Amino acid sequence: RQRTDGHGRFDLRDLPAQLVTLRVRALGYAPSVGDVDLRGADRLLTVHLEVATTVLQEVAVRADTARERLARVAATSTLDAAALAATRGQTLGETIKNLPGVAVVQFGPSIAKPVIRGLNSQRVLVMNGGLRQEDQQWGTEHAPNIDSFEANAVTVVRGAATVLYGPDALGGVVKVDHAAVPDTGHLRGDVALNAFSNSRQGALSIGVEGADLSLPSLGRTGYRLRVTTRAAGNGAAPDYYLSNTGFRELNGSLALGVARDWGRAELSLSRFSTELGVLRQAHVGNANDLQRAMTTEPRDSAFSYAIGRPNQRVAHTTMRARLLRQLPRDGQLDVVYGLQFNHRREYDNHGPLRFRNEPAFNLKLFTNSLDVRYTHARWRGWRGTIGSSAIAQGNQTLGKAFLIPGFDLWQGAVYAQEELAVGRLSVMAGIRGDAISQTTIAFADAGIRSPAGTKAWRNGSGSVGAAYLLRDGLDVSVRVARAWRPPTVNERYAQGVHHGTAQYELGDASLGAEVSQGMEGAVRYRGRALQLEAAAYSNAVDRFIYLRPTAPVQTIRGAFPGFAYAQTDARLRGVELATSWSPHARVQLLANGTLVRGTNRVDGDPLFDMPADRATMSARWLGDAASRGRWYLGAGTLLVRQQDGVPSGTVYTLPTAGYALLHLEAGTTGARLLGRRADVSLTVNNALDTRYRDYLSRYRLFVNDAGRDVVFRVTMPF
Numbered sequence: 001r002q003r004t005d006g007h008g009r010f011d012l013r014d015l016p017a018q019l020v021t022l023r024v025r026a027l028g029y030a031p032s033v034g035d036v037d038l039r040g041a042d043r044l045l046t047v048h049l050e051v052a053t054t055v056l057q058e059v060a061v062r063a064d065t066a067r068e069r070l071a072r073v074a075a076t077s078t079l080d081a082a083a084l085a086a087t088r089g090q091t092l093g094e095t096i097k098n099l100p101g102v103a104v105v106q107f108g109p110s111i112a113k114p115v116i117r118g119l120n121s122q123r124v125l126v127m128n129g130g131l132r133q134e135d136q137q138w139g140t141e142h143a144p145n146i147d148s149f150e151a152n153a154v155t156v157v158r159g160a161a162t163v164l165y166g167p168d169a170l171g172g173v174v175k176v177d178h179a180a181v182p183d184t185g186h187l188r189g190d191v192a193l194n195a196f197s198n199s200r201q202g203a204l205s206i207g208v209e210g211a212d213l214s215l216p217s218l219g220r221t222g223y224r225l226r227v228t229t230r231a232a233g234n235g236a237a238p239d240y241y242l243s244n245t246g247f248r249e250l251n252g253s254l255a256l257g258v259a260r261d262w263g264r265a266e267l268s269l270s271r272f273s274t275e276l277g278v279l280r281q282a283h284v285g286n287a288n289d290l291q292r293a294m295t296t297e298p299r300d301s302a303f304s305y306a307i308g309r310p311n312q313r314v315a316h317t318t319m320r321a322r323l324l325r326q327l328p329r330d331g332q333l334d335v336v337y338g339l340q341f342n343h344r345r346e347y348d349n350h351g352p353l354r355f356r357n358e359p360a361f362n363l364k365l366f367t368n369s370l371d372v373r374y375t376h377a378r379w380r381g382w383r384g385t386i387g388s389s390a391i392a393q394g395n396q397t398l399g400k401a402f403l404i405p406g407f408d409l410w411q412g413a414v415y416a417q418e419e420l421a422v423g424r425l426s427v428m429a430g431i432r433g434d435a436i437s438q439t440t441i442a443f444a445d446a447g448i449r450s451p452a453g454t455k456a457w458r459n460g461s462g463s464v465g466a467a468y469l470l471r472d473g474l475d476v477s478v479r480v481a482r483a484w485r486p487p488t489v490n491e492r493y494a495q496g497v498h499h500g501t502a503q504y505e506l507g508d509a510s511l512g513a514e515v516s517q518g519m520e521g522a523v524r525y526r527g528r529a530l531q532l533e534a535a536a537y538s539n540a541v542d543r544f545i546y547l548r549p550t551a552p553v554q555t556i557r558g559a560f561p562g563f564a565y566a567q568t569d570a571r572l573r574g575v576e577l578a579t580s581w582s583p584h585a586r587v588q589l590l591a592n593g594t595l596v597r598g599t600n601r602v603d604g605d606p607l608f609d610m611p612a613d614r615a616t617m618s619a620r621w622l623g624d625a626a627s628r629g630r631w632y633l634g635a636g637t638l639l640v641r642q643q644d645g646v647p648s649g650t651v652y653t654l655p656t657a658g659y660a661l662l663h664l665e666a667g668t669t670g671a672r673l674l675g676r677r678a679d680v681s682l683t684v685n686n687a688l689d690t691r692y693r694d695y696l697s698r699y700r701l702f703v704n705d706a707g708r709d710v711v712f713r714v715t716m717p718f
Contacts, residue, residue, distance in 0.1 A: 024049065033672070073428045073465035073477050075101070075158040075522055075535050077578070081179075084151055086665070086681060088713060089194035089203035089230065092126070092144045092154075096174065098638070100576040100592040101158040101535075103611035106697045107141045107501070109199050109235030109706055110247040110276045114144075115696065116158055117537065118572050118596045118610050119171030122488050127165070129178045129268070131320050131338040134367040134393065137168075138490045141501050141698065144174075145272040145316035145342070147251040149192060149205040149228045152179040158576070159520055159537060160483035162461035163417055163430035166389065167485040170516055181222040181257030181266055182211045190717045198685075198709035199246065200303070201232030213256075224255045233305040234277075237704035238689045240301035244308050247276035263325040263332075270318045278310040278502070280349065281702045298703060310349040313359075317341045329377035340367040348401065360497075362399035368392045384418030384430075395489070397443065403496045403505070405450045406441035407489045424469040428479075432461045436486055440493060450493050457486040457513055473526045480519045487511040491545050491565045497555055501698055504553035506564040515542045531580040537573065540601070544570035546608055561701075569601040572610075588620040590636075597645065606645035612656070612695045613641040618663070631668035637661060643695035656700060659692035661685070667713075678716040685709040 004010045015038055024032040024047050032047050077099040087095045093104040093112030103115040116124050126133040126144045135145045157173040165173050189208035195201070207226040215221045230249040234241040253270035281298045318340050325333040345359035373387035393409040417430030435458045442452035465479030494507035518539035525532045550562035578592040593615035598607030618636030642658040667681030689708040693700040 022047075031670075073426065073467045073479055074161070075520060075537075075576070076155055077101075077158070078153060078155045080153050082669075084148070084154065085679060085713070085715065086667075086683070088149060088192060088205075088715070089196070089201070089711075090148060092146050092148060092174065092176070095148055095151075096154055096156055098592070098616050099156055100533075100578045101172075101574070101594050102156060103594070103614070103696055105140050105609075106694060106699075106705070107143075108242055108245040108279050108699055110232065110245060111141050111143045113140060113142070114156075114174055115611055116156065116172035116174075117539070117574055118598050118607070122168060123171035123485065125161075125165050125169040125173050127173060127175045128318075129176065129320060130322055130334075130336045130371075131318070131340075132165070132168070132369060132371075132391075134340050134365065134369070135314075135316050135342045136344055136363060136365055138488045139498070139501070141498075142314075142344070145274070145314060146176055147205075147226070147228050147253065147270070147272060149207070149251075150178055150226060150253060150270075151176045153177040158535070159479070160461070160463065160481040160516060160518055160539075162481075162483040163415055163432045163463050164385070164387075166411070166413060166432070167434060167436070167459075167461070167483070170483045170485045170514065178255075180259075180264065181224050181255050182209050183220075183222050183257070183259035183264075184211050186210050186212045188718065190715055192713070192715040195712045196232065196709055197711070198706055199232040199235045200305075201230060203230040204228070215256075218258055220258070222257045222259070224257075225253070227252045231305070234303050236303070236707050238691050238707035239704070240298055241303050242279055242281075242699075242703055242706075243298055243301060244277035244280040244311070246305055246307050247274060248307070249274040261326075263323070265324070266320075266322045268318075268320045270320075271315065272317075273313075273315040275307055275311060275313045277307040278312065278349075279699050279702065280308070280310070281699075309347055311347050313345045313347075315343045327377075331377045332375040334371075334373040334375070336369075336371045338367070338369045340369075341365070342367075346399075359399050360401035361403060362397070363404075364396040364398065366394045381422065382418050382420050384416060386416045388412070388414045397441075401496055402443060402445065402448045402450070403494055403498055404490045404507075405443045405493050408439045408441075410437045411435070426467045426469075428463075428465045430463050434459060434461070438486070438489065440489060448495055450495065455486075455492075459484045459486075459513060459515075474524070476521070476523050478519070478521045481516075483516040483518070484513055485516075486513045487545055487565075494565065497560055502560060504555065504560040504562045505547070506550075506562070508565050508567075511545060511565065511567055512543045514544060516540070529582045533576075533578045535576045539572045541570045541572065543567045544607075546570075548608070568603075570607055571599045571601055572607075573597045573599075586622045588622065589618070590620075591615065591617045600647070605647040608647060609696065610643075610645060612643035612658070615639045620665075630670055632666065634665040636663045636665075638663070640692075640694065656693045656695045659690060659694075661690055661692070662687040673714070673716065676716055676718065678714055681711075681713045683711040683713075685711065 002010060020036050020038060022036050026049055032049055091112045093114045096102050096114060097104045101117050104112040105115055105120055106112050113120055114124055121140050122138045128146055133144055136142045155175040159172055161169040161173045187208060187210040192205040194203040205228040209224040211222040213221045213223050228251040233246040234243060235245045251272045255266060255268035257266035321337045323335045327333060342365040344363045346361040348360040369391045371389045373385050375385050391411040395407050397406040413432060413434045415432035420427045437456045439454040440452055443450040461483050463481035467475055467477035469475045491511055492507045492509045494505040498505050516539055518537060520537035522535040545565060545567055547563040548566040550564050552559050553562040574596040576594050581589045595613045596610050598610040600607055616638050618634055620632050620634040623631045638661045640659050643656055664684040664687050669679045671678055671680055686708050691704050694705055697705055
């Protein structure tokens with residue numbers, strides 16, 4: 001081994017007269033490996049290295065700062081860029097579903113929505129690049145309209161986070177972070193290609209970025225551009241295809257940013273668009289057909305890329321402007337303005353609209369939002385954030401069928417959260433006040449009577465938490481929180497067939513606001529080889545809103561399971577466990593488990609739609625080779641217990657059997673492919689092609705869940 005001089009020159013003497021292999025490495029560049037023939041004469045070599053990003057698998061930083069200790073108060077899990085690379089090309093829900101405390105509501109292979117501690121939809125807020133995602137999230141089949149290739153990290157905050165994020169975060173927050181727009185360097189980028197065997201899906205994403213752009217009045221400007229497309233046919237269960245479950249997706253984004261001594265400013269534009277099919281077996285003509293669909297295997301099973309009726313077309317356009325201003329004494333001002341337009345169209349499979357290119361639902365949602373946060377300098381040991389937020393939202397209902405009325409929504413809030421560290425003790429406390437006004441627009445047609453009216457709510461949230469460092473690497477924390485959430489428009493006024501969920505929903509205008517009072521505790525250990533986290537919580541929710549099954553409803557569009565919104569007093573309790581153990585430098589063992597219990601405090605029955613107990617275990621063998629980069633081999637399993645916590649007298653929500661799935665993986669980072677550095681992986685999900693139906697699959701009444709899926713991923717930077 002020899003190092004070059006300061007100019008990159010090297011001189012190797014007294015080498016054997018034979019064929020030798022020369023390896024050249026430099027931080028920030030892809031390694032160069034080649035054979036040199038010294039049998040004839042001395043050689044003069046010039047080696048050109050390609051610029052490349054160096055990916056560190058793990059960086060452990062130990063600190064005893066106040067900020068580091070305070071981070072332990074909240075229950076959080078984070079997937080960094082390397083972990084996200086293993087799930088690229090999938091939905092956001094699929095990406096995070098194996099984290100502790102997290103599950104997904106599944107609608108076939110194309111729709112997966114996050115569930116945190118038994119709560120989902122309007123109780124789980126998605127933050128995309130610092131901006132709250134507003135894309136008709138009240139629907140359980142309305143998955144977040146986010147391109148997973150844009151994410152640089154995903155953090156899940158488990159439990160009420162309403163102080164900083166508002167009533168929609170009663171159950172938790174999913175934060176999708178983007179890398180900052182670069183402020184140095186020339187053009188660079190990456191190409192990512194994914195292939196999925198189950199639905200024969202292909203995904204391609206191309207991104208470029210740099211900081212060599214010069215704009216008038218701005219000077220040096222960073223930029224990032226990404227285009228992503230995905231296409232899939234019908235997903236497959238082990239014995240048949242899931243009819244009409246293909247999808248197509250085309251996304252694009254552009255971001256510009258400047259970084260100066262005063263801070264950073266960014267402006268981004270993005271558009272997410274998708275067309276996806278809805279399982280045809282869930283849409284039937286009458287009650288007898290519905291019964292047959294729930295008791296027999298599908299008859300029209302065949303693979304196809306075609307997307308027929310029923311189907312959905314969704315487009316989400318976002319403009320986001322963000323200013324991060326550095327202030328004296330480590331203060332900071334963070335201002336985020338967002339303009340979002342969500343256009344959702346759902347097409348019918350029955351009735352007069354079946355053969356017309358006219359949507360049954362045509363919903364247009366316009367959202368303006370402004371968030372201002374000031375992080376003040378430390379004062380007598382206290383450091384915290386003071387902020388305000390405002391939302392102005394309008395929803396148009398333009399389709400031929402009715403589910404929800406058009407509405408206008410106004411929301412304003414002020415909040416403060418402070419942190420204090422004294423020795424080994426950290427304390428965090430926060431308070432927030434919200435005022436929300438909801439105005440519905442009258443709708444009257446074909447037996448539907450939805451009146452106009454305005455309803456306003458004012459309420460507060462708060463939390464207090466503490467963490468204590470018992471010794472190096474071991475700490476305990478406890479937190480209590482009060483949160484609230486007003487009923488959404490669909491919970492108050494829904495009346496009709498929800499095509500995506502294939503069910504008839506009926507709202508209740510008299511619903512009151514939910515109020516939650518919860519407590520949680522956690523123990524965390526972080527050693528050199530072993531990391532362990534265990535958390536437990538109990539959350540009492542007064543006036544808990546849920547969908548109560550009713551008798552099937554016959555409509556001109558067919559027969560559908562009936563559901564009505566209702567309220568009760570509920571309690572949610574659970575335990576979460578996550579472990580990581582490396583008994584050897586090349587061996588990594590991971591395990592986590594989640595247990596949730598939801599109880600109706602009025603009659604003692606279980607709550608509807610609580611996730612079944614589950615655990616994941618995996619093992620990885622790591623290696624390193626000059627020509628193949630850093631490689632790994634792994635195997636894992638998902639164990640799910642039978643969900644027998646089902647309310648008595650239920651019509652549709654039948655218990656589902658437990659199941660176990662085997663997953664296999666292999667991959668390498670930094671390998672040479674076509675003369676360039678590349679990250680390559682091969683994953684086999686449900687390797688044994690196991691038949692199963694998850695309790696949170698909305699299609700469990702009709703079909704099995706997905707069978708074996710072989711996934712190939714390659715990412716090549718340039």
